[in-house]
Every structure is written in structure tokens, then in C-alpha cells.
Amino acid sequence: MAQSEARVILQRVEGVLIVPLPDPMHDAFLDELRPSVLEYMRDHPISGLILDLSGVEALDEHDFERLRRVADGVTLMGAPVVLAGMKPGVAAGLVLLDVNDSWVIPSLSVEAAMERLR
Amino acid sequence: MNYEEFKLLYEISEIDYENVRKLGVRIAPAINDFIDRLYAYMREALGYEFDVHFPDEASLARAQSLSRRAWLEFLEAKWDDAYVKSRVRIGEVHAQLQIQPRHYLATMNKSLELWSHFAHTMAPDQSDLSKLIESMWRVGQMEGALVVDVYSQRTGEIISQQSRALTDMSTPITAIWDGILMLPVVGIVDSRRAQDIMQRMLEQIAEKRAIVFILDISGVAVVDTAVANHLIRMTKAARLMGSYTIVSGLSPSVAQTIVELGIEVGDMKTTGNLQDALKIAFDRAGVEQKIGAK
Numbered sequence: 001m002a003q004s005e006a007r008v009i010l011q012r013v014e015g016v017l018i019v020p021l022p023d024p025m026h027d028a029f030l031d032e033l034r035p036s037v038l039e040y041m042r043d044h045p046i047s048g049l050i051l052d053l054s055g056v057e058a059l060d061e062h063d064f065e066r067l068r069r070v071a072d073g074v075t076l077m078g079a080p081v082v083l084a085g086m087k088p089g090v091a092a093g094l095v096l097l098d099v100n101d102s103w104v105i106p107s108l109s110v111e112a113a114m115e116r117l118r
Numbered sequence: 119m120n121y122e123e124f125k126l127l128y129e130i131s132e133i134d135y136e137n138v139r140k141l142g143v144r145i146a147p148a149i150n151d152f153i154d155r156l157y158a159y160m161r162e163a164l165g166y167e168f169d170v171h172f173p174d175e176a177s178l179a180r181a182q183s184l185s186r187r188a189w190l191e192f193l194e195a196k197w198d199d200a201y202v203k204s205r206v207r208i209g210e211v212h213a214q215l216q217i218q219p220r221h222y223l224a225t226m227n228k229s230l231e232l233w234s235h236f237a238h239t240m241a242p243d244q245s246d247l248s249k250l251i252e253s254m255w256r257v258g259q260m261e262g263a264l265v266v267d268v269y270s271q272r273t274g275e276i277i278s279q280q281s282r283a284l285t286d287m288s289t290p291i292t293a294i295w296d297g298i299l300m301l302p303v304v305g306i307v308d309s310r311r312a313q314d315i316m317q318r319m320l321e322q323i324a325e326k327r328a329i330v331f332i333l334d335i336s337g338v339a340v341v342d343t344a345v346a347n348h349l350i351r352m353t354k355a356a357r358l359m360g361s362y363t364i365v366s367g368l369s370p371s372v373a374q375t376i377v378e379l380g381i382e383v384g385d386m387k388t389t390g391n392l393q394d395a396l397k398i399a400f401d402r403a404g405v406e407q408k409i410g411a412k
Contacts, residue, residue: 088320096351108323
């Protein structure tokens with residue numbers, strides 16, 4: 001179980017890396033996410049990373065902060081990171097928690113994010 | 119809901135049901151007499167409301183036949199799914215007809231009194247008669263509680279439905295173009311309303327895939343720090359979802375208040391009138407589709 005929870009799925013579509021985030025978000029996944037993506041980038045050129053949040057029903061400030069660090073790492077390696085498909089409840093929750101969201105490049109959906117990154 | 123809880127609350131055991139059944143066999147033959155007396159009492163006690171609930175002979179006859187069935191069920195005293203279901207149904211009917219709980223409970227009280235009377239006259243020889251009657255009262259009162267409980271639940275549902283309808287009416291979000299939504303906010307924005315607006319706004323953004331959301335506040339009576347903060351929150355949440363919010367219709371006095379109060383509006387895009395907001399929105403909706411990588 002722990003094994004499958006931690007699994008990070010990397011999908012490369014037209015030069016864009018798409019990673020669907022699981023619900024519920026768990027630490028094992030977040031631990032795995034940054035090294036997986038960065039190592040992938042070392043071997044494959046990508047024009048951007050899309051973190052697909054469309055399946056995520058809840059996200060706390062701790063998870064959000066860890067996503068920021070993933071984004072920071074990827075940005076350092078030269079690719080933009082787009083958060084796609086955040087649900088209304090998640091967005092409202094994050095705003096109430098008053099998280100720092102200045103780093104976020106948002107997008108309505110994975111499709112819209114693809115349009116931007118391709 | 120857990121209806122078993124009612125049995126616990128009223129300390130009702132299998133013995134009580136047995137008692138009611140024992141008594142029921144003796145007094146059930148008086149059902150017609152019972153119904154006549156009960157409805158005579160209701161006609162007397164409810165006054166004009168009786169005529170409101172039973173405007174003609176047909177509806178009265180129907181109610182009487184339902185009452186008859188309900189009471190025969192009661193005297194059979196079987197606690198099973200069918201029984202609970204029929205009591206829930208009674209509560210629903212009372213809620214639908216807007217029959218006041220006090221009228222229902224008073225009628226229940228009168229009914230138990232009548233059955234006690236029948237017990238004394240028809241089964242004076244029954245052993246432990248007072249115990250049987252006591253069981254009947256407790257089961258009857260529990261049933262009353264159950265029906266009133268369902269009644270208040272249904273009434274609560276009706277109220278929340280109405281308040282939802284009111285919320286929908288006060289947040290008329292309209293799609294004015296492909297990917298552009300607009301909401302004219304009118305009246306007073308308190309935190310309750312702001313929450314409603316934000317929720318509806320975000321839902322609509324997700325559903326309609328809105329690239330731009332125009333929040334027109336020219337109809338908002340007062341813009342103070344609290345309202346401004348609500349607006350900023352809405353803007354931020356919408357941004358996280360990938361939608362761009364423009365707050366339009368800032369009157370000169372509102373702009374002055376914001377400056378005087380020293381409210382930090384941050385990245386929130388504001389315009390003085392709707393026309394400017396529309397221009398920006400069209401621009402963005404068009405640009406958004408063509409723009410390359412950041």
C-alpha cells in the first residue's frame with residue numbers, strides 16, 4: 001500500500017510533463033515528487049511541468065508549501081510550473097489559510113495549461 | 119436517523135409492546151367510536167384551522183381513514199421497518215400540510231386519553247390494567263416525539279431550500295462571453311454573503327471554465343475594510359483556480375474610502391466602470407488563447 005501511495009506518475013505529452021496529484025495528498029507522495037521530477041528533467045528536456053490538481057479535494061498549507069518547493073526546484077532547472085484544475089473548495093481553503101501564492105502560475109485545466117506551455 | 123434511539127429515550131422494551139398488544143386486542147373494536155370522538159374533539163379544539171385542513175367531506179374522510187389505519191397499527195404494536203416508515207410518513211404529511219406540532223401533540227394526548235377511557239370501560243377485568251395503560255402512554259408519547267422529530271427535520275429542509283434559492287437569486291452570475299462571467303453585486307456585503315458569493319463564484323468558474331470573472335460592485339452600498347478584504351479573498355481564490363478577476367464599478371467615493379482606510383488591494387485589478395472591465399476581459403480572453411509559454 002505504502003508503495004503505491006508514493007508512486008509518482010510522470011506523463012510526457014508534447015514536451016510537457018504532466019503529474020496528476022493524488023487525493024488525499026500524503027507525505028510519501030510529496031517526498032517522492034521532487035526527486036522524481038528533477039531526475040526526469042535531467043534526462044529529458046521539457047518545456048514545462050503541469051501539476052494536475054483536478055482530483056484533489058483538500059490541500060493544507062503544509063502540502064501547499066511542499067508543492068512550492070517542488071515548483072522552485074523545477075523553475076531552477078529552467079521549466080515553468082503550472083498548477084492546473086484546482087477545485088473551488090481547495091482554492092477557498094487556501095485563501096482562508098492565507099498562504100503565500102505569489103509563486104503560483106494557475107490554469108483552469110490541464111488542457112488550458114497545455115495551450116500555454118506547448 | 120437512528121430511530122432505535124427513541125426506544126431508549128422513552129425506556130420502551132419488548133414488554134411494553136406486549137402490553138400494548140394485549141390491550142389492543144380488547145380495545146381495537148372501539149376504533150370507529152374512537153375516530154368519531156377524536157375528530158369531534160379536533161373540530162372543537164382547532165376551530166377554524168380544522169376547516170383549513172379539512173375543507174370538504176372527502177378530505178375529512180381520507181384523513182379519518184388514515185388515522186384509523188395508523189391507530190390500528192399502533193394497537194398491533196409491532197416495532198419494525200414498516201411501522202417506522204409509516205410514522206415517518208405521518209411526520210412528512212404533517213409538515214407538508216403545515217399542521218402545527220402543538221396541534222398534533224394535543225391530538226396525540228387526546229387520543230391516548232380516549233384509549234385509556236376505552237380500556238377502563240371495555241376491559242375492566244384485564245389483569246395489570248394500569249400497567250398496560252401506562253405502556254400505551256409511553257409508546258404513544260414516543261411515537262409523538264418521532265413524528266415531531268421528522269416534522270422539524272422536514273421543516274428545516276424546506277427552510278434551507280428556500281435560503282438556497284435566495285442565495286441563487288442574490289448571486290446572478292451570467293456568462294456574457296465565451297469564458298467570461300459577470301456578477302453584479304448589489305446591496306450589503308457581510309461576511310456571510312461574501313462567503314456565499316465566493317462559493318458560487320468559484321463553482322461557476324470551475325463549471326464554465328471562466329478565464330475572466332467580472333465582479334461589478336457599483337451596486338454595493340458600503341465598501342469598508344471588511345468588504346475590501348472579502349473582495350481580495352475572492353480574487354485570490356479565483357486566481358488559484360486559473361481565472362482572472364476584475365472588480366469593476368469602483369465609484370470615486372469608494373476609491374477614496376479605500377485610499378483613506380489604507381486598504382492594500384494588492385494585485386486586485388479594479389476599474390471605474392464596466393466598460394473598461396469588459397475591454398480588459400475581451401483582451402484577456404482573446405490573448406489567453408494565443409499566448410505561448412511564459
